[in-house]
Amino acid sequence: MKQRSTTPVSSKGIVTRSALVAAAVLMGATTPLMLAGRAFADQYDEQIKQLQSESDNYKQQASALGVLAGNLQAELDKLTAQKTELQRQISQSQAKRDKLDQDIVSTKKKIADTKDALGDIVADMYVDDSISPLEMLASSNNIGDYVDKQEYRSSMQESLSNTIKQINKLKTQLEKQKKDVENVIKDQEAQKQSLAAKEAEQAKLVEETKGQESAYQALVSQRSGEIESLRAQQAAAMAAAARRYNINIGSGSASGGGYPSVWANAEQDTIVDSWGLYNRECVSYAAWKVASTGRFVPHFGGAGNANQWPSTTARYGIANGSTPKAGSVAIQYVGVYGHAMYVEAVNGDGTITVSDYNNNSDGLGWGRYHHYSRSAAGLTYIYF
Incomplete structure (x- = not known):
């Protein structure tokens, strides 16, 4: 299963002397975008998921017929x-x-x-x-x-x-x-x-x-063409939403953050990485980022969607909670699959600096690397 995240990223928190006022302002600014982003995710992801399922079924049928034809x-x-x-x-x-x-x-x-x-x-x-x-x-x-x-x-x-x-x-x-x-x-x-x-x-x-x-x-x-068309529409919708709510996290890149070039330079979702995750997805990047620091990351074996990470990693004794910590993985429950981000730093203004893949908030397409700051609230953190 693809571990795709279509989560838009909220704008950087506004630094004020009053944490309460800052949190209220930030929530008011980000809530419309999160709702709109989720709507876009659900609208397109379900269609893409259905088309991908049909495509996989057709591939199986074609493969079986190919074997039969050979026999x-x-x-x-x-x-x-x-x-x-x-x-x-x-x-x-x-x-x-x-x-x-x-x-x-x-x-x-x-x-x-x-x-x-x-x-x-x-x-x-x-x-x-x-x-x-x-x-x-x-x-x-x-x-x-x-x-x-x-x-x-x-x-x-x-x-x-x-x-x-x-x-x-x-x-x-x-x-x-x-x-x-x-x-x-x-x-x-x-x-x-x-x-x-x-x-x-x-x-x-x-x-x-x-x-x-x-x-x-x-x-x-035919299904592959339809999927690509939907992804293009989804990217355009997400970019429009980002512009509408004045979100700017800078332009991402196809590779970055040290993510291995063998995965970064390949077409998205064409390689399964060392943890059973598709390349250039948010979860693949997060798994690699943690492993690159020498920490253990389990093989997810079909349970690696971002919104499955807390329960999957818990089976290996890896704790999680609501307190942000540098080096943890932040999980946002949004869309069909959720979104995973690596916490680079915890800032004093209630924000965290993260790096991730595949959020497309810049409207430049899926499967790209970003590094930015966002609100620390409302996320689940996994402490590898």
């Missing part, structure tokens, strides 16, 4: 990778099928060539069959030659039978392998179509989710 994109990438791998397998299967087609063609040619060769062998055997055994014996050079012819005839008959069986078996195997490969290709194509459908659906989800994320980001940008 959906990862799933889409997986589907695309699976489809690519499946296409590679299909290409391999198609290459295998083409090779089988070539093998089948080659085998058929081999069958044709073998049949031609076997035709010649059959013809020779037919010629040999037309010769009687006596004539074959008579034509043989000897008994051994006759026996060789008989064995050759028997061998060729067996070879013919085996060759035909082997070729037909090979052809059957090749055709079965081709059919199996075609079935595999068919299944792979079906899987590819299914993956393609899932991929298209996933891509649509990614696109829709990213579109929703962009819409929320646009809303965040």
Whole structure:
């Protein structure tokens, strides 16, 4: 939560001999401004708080959608990778099928060539069959030659039978392998179509989710613009109020009082300091100022609005009261969040000299440093 204070600062007390008269005059001079300042604070702070809440919600929605879009994109990438791998397998299967087609063609040619060769062998055997055994014996050079012819005839008959069986078996195997490969290709194509459908659906989800994320980001940008506009209006109203009631504490600066440059030079409310407070806020400056003197300042952890400081610090045994003391932190209960100031000195005229951040009474904008004197009355002081 932002620890923003929109408290205008009262004019320096008028030194008179009568403390009672001085207090009465000071109260009469400052009361209209405090009331007007509080009205301005409530009027704008509540609107800013509401817009900031909406902006934070939109940021959360955009962030969640961004994560979802990332997860959906990862799933889409997986589907695309699976489809690519499946296409590679299909290409391999198609290459295998083409090779089988070539093998089948080659085998058929081999069958044709073998049949031609076997035709010649059959013809020779037919010629040999037309010769009687006596004539074959008579034509043989000897008994051994006759026996060789008989064995050759028997061998060729067996070879013919085996060759035909082997070729037909090979052809059957090749055709079965081709059919199996075609079935595999068919299944792979079906899987590819299914993956393609899932991929298209996933891509649509990614696109829709990213579109929703962009819409929320646009809303965040819109709310940021509205907040800046309200802050500008608030600053102008506070400056007008300061002029109307003749308040002049001098021009503040973006950095001052020794406040660390890493926080002072950054855009307001963009860095959380060592005590859980946003930079260039009144509470961040006050916490740093106390800590810079070597004193303990607790981590506020979400309970660091100025008007929460007395109760928050009390839990750590840090006392508070209504008596101003140099080195204490003065808390003014005003607006939504209150305002914190570091007490530099306690003056004899009923005023205190303070330094602070983010009161905008000079009308130059929020998140600036000031050093001035003001009434000590009506404040709660925390004694670190």
